[in-house]
Amino acid sequence: MSLLIKNIGELFDGYKVMKNTCIYIENGLIADIGKEREADEIIDAGNKFVMPGFVDCHTHTVFADYRDFEVEWKIEGLSYQEIAEKGGGISYTVEETRRASKERLKKEAMQRIKEMIAHGTTTLEIKSGYGLDKNSEIKMLEVIEELNRKMPIDIIPTFLAHAIPHDADAEEFTQEIVEEMIPEIGKRKLAKFCDVFCEKGYFSVEQSKKILMEAKKYGMLPKIHADEFTCMGCSRLAAEIKAASADHLLMTGEEEMRLLASAGVVATLLPATPFVLDEGYPDARSMIDNGVIVALATDMNPNCYTLNMQFVVQLACYKMRMKPLEALRAATLNAAKALKMDDSVGSIEAGKKADLLIMNVPSHTFIPYKIGVNLVEKVIKEGKTIYSK
Ligand SMILES: [Zn+2]
Incomplete structure (x- = not known):
């Protein structure tokens, strides 16, 4: 099965742009670029x-119920912590998610993933972390596994130690994660990555x-939610253990940036989160200038409900001073690096999966320029059209 996409006005391949070209695809993989030839199917x-x-x-x-009621609290100026104390925040979602059936979680997540696909997402990481007990965490990971089988995009599961339950002691809960949750998740291969919310009031650097380290023994690669509200050594830990990525990084200093750069840890920046919390943005400019590989993601969750990577690219350009090509690379190739998948997705190169978007604009500079509407015209995953406007 071969496919030719011809009459491409401008192509961004993950590295650079080129004009007036075409892509030839064979059996779902990119075969070559720039040479027009006979194909079973042609897309103009x-x-x-x-x-x-x-x-x-x-x-x-994956989560149950919404937190739209927090919007007015945010407008009143309540902080993330104050919202949690008022009955919102992670613990609200944990209660709802624990109660929800697998069927319900799956159905609601499928709806969200369909919208993500319509906005151009072809590879998606999803974390657990709203269960906070063994059965509920495993329930979430099983839902993610089923979503990966059912949906036409790649879905990568991460086990996330997200918070300490209200009634638990941090040390004891850490012990429970290490002794009970990780071994079972590891043996059943339910997660590719293990992630921790390393923050004051959540998990300490030591925990x-x-x-x-325990997750690593079971083959799960480390990721860290680091330096979101305080810089307490979490990004240093990410560098020390060579995590696949350190995520958020609002408070990261230049010294930590250099450590991340030399350890090859991807900095995953999530500008939609400070947007909804009305906070400052990560210093993407300094990170890039210090040689850090910067990736972008939505952080889609009940606090920050966006499914749209175009919006994230736009925030990155206007609020973090990333150049359009830097932001697009961060949202594709560098994001694939954060998932250790850059050998198969994230760029348009011979041998990689033919995952690509035809956008309803003439050039890459229009992606940050034309805001507030969906610019995707066609989504192609492994050579198959999975969304068309
Ligand atoms: Zn997150």
């Missing part, structure tokens, strides 16, 4: 802009390290 891109499918490398897409 109509001189539009073509790019790799978005890789949303940090999301919490995070203990969890991630």
